Amino acid sequence: MVPVTYYVALSAVLFTIGALGVLIRRNALIIFMSIELMLNAANLAFVAFASVNGILDGQIFVFFIMTVAAAEVAVGLALIVAIFRTKKSIDVDQINMLKG
Amino acid sequence: MTINLFLFLVLAVVVVATALGMLFSKNAVYSALFLVLNFSTVAVFYLLLGAPFIALTQVTVYAGAIMVLFLFVIMLLGTEELEESKVLPWQKPTALFLAFVLLVEGIYLMVMQKTTGLIPTPVADAGSPEVIGNMLFNKYLLPFEATSILLLVAMVGAIVLTLKKKGGQN
Numbered sequence: 230m231v232p233v234t235y236y237v238a239l240s241a242v243l244f245t246i247g248a249l250g251v252l253i254r255r256n257a258l259i260i261f262m263s264i265e266l267m268l269n270a271a272n273l274a275f276v277a278f279a280s281v282n283g284i285l286d287g288q289i290f291v292f293f294i295m296t297v298a299a300a301e302v303a304v305g306l307a308l309i310v311a312i313f314r315t316k317k318s319i320d321v322d323q324i325n326m327l328k329g
Numbered sequence: 330m331t332i333n334l335f336l337f338l339v340l341a342v343v344v345v346a347t348a349l350g351m352l353f354s355k356n357a358v359y360s361a362l363f364l365v366l367n368f369s370t371v372a373v374f375y376l377l378l379g380a381p382f383i384a385l386t387q388v389t390v391y392a393g394a395i396m397v398l399f400l401f402v403i404m405l406l407g408t409e410e411l412e413e414s415k416v417l418p419w420q421k422p423t424a425l426f427l428a429f430v431l432l433v434e435g436i437y438l439m440v441m442q443k444t445t446g447l448i449p450t451p452v453a454d455a456g457s458p459e460v461i462g463n464m465l466f467n468k469y470l471l472p473f474e475a476t477s478i479l480l481l482v483a484m485v486g487a488i489v490l491t492l493k494k495k496g497g498q499n
Contacts, residue, residue, distance in 0.1 A: 230445035231337045234440045238377070239341050241435035245428050256411050256452035258357050258403060262364050265395065272387075274439070280378040281446045288380050288456055289469050295390050296476045300483030302395050306402045307490035314408050315497055322416040325444040327479055 236277035243270035257309050257319040261302070268298050333448075336377065342369045357409045361399045368392040379451025382461045 243266060249261030272291045278289025313319050347370065350363040368391040375384035404484060454460060465473050 230331060230450075231333050231377075233446055233448055234484065235337060235341075236374075236448070237435050237439040239344065241432065241439050242345060243348055244435060245432040248431055249424060249428040250352045252428065253421050254352070256357055256408070258399065258408070259351075259360050260362055262399065263349060265391070266351065266367070269368065269391070269414070270352070272383075273371060273374060276375055276378045276380050276383060277448070280380070280451070282459045283449070285456060285460060285464055286468075288383050289464055291380075291383050292386065292461070292465070293469075293472060293476060294402055295386060296480065297333060299390055299395060300479050302398055303487040306398055307487040310402060310406065311490050313408070318411075319342050319406065319408050320411050 233277050233281040237274050240270045240274040240277070243267075243273065255320050255322055257312070257321050257324075258320065261305055261309070265298060265302070268294060333377070333450075340370055340373055340377075344374075355410055358400065358405050361403060362398055364390050364399075365396045368396070377451075378448060380456040382456055383456045 247263045247265075247267035250266065251260050254260055254263065272294055275287040275291050275294070277281060279285060279291075309319055312324060316323055341433045347367040351360045351367065354360040354363060367388060372384040372387040372392070375381075375387060430476055
C-alpha cells in the first residue's frame with residue numbers, strides 16, 4: 230500500500246521540473262514539452278485522489294485535460310511553425326517584436 | 330517493503346529521471362523521446378491507481394499522437410539544437426531559485442493537507458471503459474459535447490495558422 234501523499238509529492242516534483250523547463254530553456258518546442266509535463270503532473274494528482282477517494286470523477290477530468298492538451302498542442306505547434314516561417318528561428322529570445 | 334511501494338519507488342525514479350533528461354537534453358529529439366518514456370511510465374502509474382482506461386488513453390493520445398506531432402514538427406523545422414543565448418544572463422540562477430521555492434511550496438501544500446490514506450488495491454472493473462463511458466455519456470454529457478467543439482476549433486485553427494496565403498503578403 231502506497232500513501233497518497235507519495236503520489237502528490239511526485240506530482241509536485243514533476244510540475245516543478247516542467248515549470249523549470251519553461252523558465253530556463255529557450256527552444257520553443259522544449260518549452261512546449263515542459264507545459265505538457267506540467268499538465269501530466271496535474272493528471273497524476275487527479276488520478277491519485279480519484280483512487281484514494283474511490284470516486285471516478287477525477288478520471289473523467291483527466292480525460293478532458295487530455296483533450297484540451299491535444300487541442301493545445303495542435304494550435305501551439307501550428308503557431309511555432311508560423312513563427313519559424315517569419316523569423317527563421319524558434320528561439321524565444323529572438324521573438325521580441327510585436328509585429329515582425 | 331511491499332511490492333506496491335517497491336514498484337512506486339522504481340517508477341518514480343524513472344519518471345523523475347526522464348523528466349530531467351527531457352529538461353537537460355541539448356537535442357530536441359532526445360527531449361521528445363525522454364518525454365515519450367515519461368508519459369509511458371506515468372501510464373503504468375495510472376494502471377497501479379486503478380485507471381486502466383486513462384492509462385491506455387495516455388499511451389495513445391500523449392505518448393502516441395502528441396509526441397509524434399512534436400517529432401514531426403522538429404523534423405519539419407530542422408531546429409534540434411539552438412546555441413546558448415546570452416540575452417538574460419541572470420535568468421538561469423533566478424529560475425533555479427524560483428523553481429526550488431515552487432517545489433518546497435508545492436510539496437508543503439500538497440502533502441500537508443487533510444486528504445491522507447493509502448491507495449487501495451484496484452478492483453477489477455474500476456475505471457474500465459464501460460464505467461468511464463457511462464459517466465461520460467450521462468453525468469458529463471455536456472462537457473463531452475463541448476470537447477468536440479473544442480477539437481473542431483483547434484483543428485480549424487491549426488489549418489488556418491499554417492495556411493500559406495496565395496497573395497504573398499504574410
